[in-house]
Amino acid sequence: MTTPITARLTSRAVIAVSGPDWRSFLQGLLTQDVETLAPGELRFAGLLTPQGKLLHDLFVAGTDDGALLDVQADQRDALIQRLTIYRLRAKVTLEASDRPVLAVFGGEVAGEGLYVDPRLPALGARAYDDRPADADEDAYDAHRLALGVPGPADWGQERTYPIEANFDLLAGIDFKKGCFVGQETTSRMKRRGTIKTRMLPITFDGPPLAFGAEVLAGELRAGEVASGSDGRALALLRLDRIDGADLTVEGRPVRVEWPGWLPQP
Template sequence: MNNWNQFLTAQGARPVAIDGAPDGTANAPVADFGQSLTVPQLQEGFVAAITDQGLIGLNGDDVASFLHGQLTNDVEHLNQEQVRLAGYCTPKGRLLASFLMWRNATTIYLQLPRAIQPAIQKRLQMFVLRAKAKLHDASADDANQVVLGLGGQKASAALSAWFPALPATPFSKVEHALGTLLRVADAFGSARYEWLTSAATARDVWPPLTEQLAQGGNDAWQLSEIHAGIPQITAATQEQFVPQMVNFELLGGVNFKKGCYPGQEIVARSQYLGKLKRRTTLVSIADATVVAGGELFAVSDPEQPCGMVVNAAPNGVGGIDALVEMKLGAIEEGSSAAGAVRYGSAQGAAVQFLPMPYVLDALDL
């Protein structure tokens, strides 16, 4: 990781301080390459150095059954061509973590923010007990040293120089001598990919990729995730949401037919008893200070927050685009009246509601 970050710094990367990694250190995550990419740049095509994600690898005869009893999604039937979202809940059904999950012949992988990986990995380890399952930090493996995120109209053609066959549909994958290529949720009408590979390969492919695609860091990838409507639980939002509040079941992240897991009863009750009163939607806010965990307020009810920022990223034009979880009534109000919902307080920056890339449950709205 250090050599890769040093390489990126030489290319003009701008590091940011996150979770104890001060500006300018070899371990600091990369925000961008001097300026934030805009949505039109992402739509045309981009490659992002993703340096803020961790990776847990699990091996052993019982690993699928163990995880099947811990996560919101079906792990036992996960095959080597699939990629899935999955949640890890408290007994009260609140999300401690959200994962991008895939497997190969020997290992199941869980991708999550690097900042919360140690605590989540330790918690999972506590419940292994007698199961034949071993956990390790898979981001240290040579094959997973670097994660590149690609998307936009030009991304697939650029990747074809190294991959003779690309994953055909969202949430699928291919393995290749040069690494693992995951196709994740589409954004802006184009495919998006994560390419996990060695630092040596990444250094070789970065120059030709950046000749064709706009180069970005974590901010660019997060902006594309936000516009794909894909939430990620971070340290600021742990234990704040049941999965449906962040649309997780709409994204295939919850399997309601599988057996028990922590919080399963609460999650099922929210689904079948019609008690869900909150959803996550896409917004833009002309305030560069917006952060995950920040609160939103309806002008019509200024005393109590109506929602919370789930994920936020600079949009390249001075503001922030974000996924926000809020009361359904506030979503309706804010979508129909400009300035009806604001950030930080009822007098804060106005929240502009943008179209979601998928339809929220019609029974809700």
């Protein structure tokens, strides 16, 4: 049995949500259903702009008296402020928490206090307690990148639609839950059945590619590079321009590597 790795995710922080109206409050805002969220369960979601672009990604972890929101640390205060604006008369409490965020991955993941990552089984689980860590966030990011799963550095804020960032394939959108902020645009993209752009892993030889560098299919723009490392990156690509094409970034050949969890068009 392989011993899992525990990595402290310093880029993440926690908001504790409680109060009698916490479920209905979040239900009307997030892309994911929380009405049926059980204690010990984790769900992946986004908070969108009214135009349907990603504003904040978050995990919602069910607790006995509410939920924990696992969010970008540098955006926590802004998110609390935005949620407070939406709160109106809802009986809900939003508090910054000092709980750490940890990812547990790379082996048999089970045990008390672990929230199974709903996106992919290979991503392992999250934890929000004081258990010791034996790796840093770079190790987890390398694991995530190897699986072809995008993260906040790839979609940014108000730049990307959640379907382009594969939220629909990574359990980040519940299309049956009813209204949420940005639902109209998100549902319309889903109903059309043809997604024009998606985030996909690309491979290449040599050092990392520049963030935002243009991906070319011949002389045609096919997308742009997002986050990455030596030999591998994620890119937002036009699906109609990459099939069978010779792709380059700043003159360097790159290749699309379709992850097994992402169906090819």
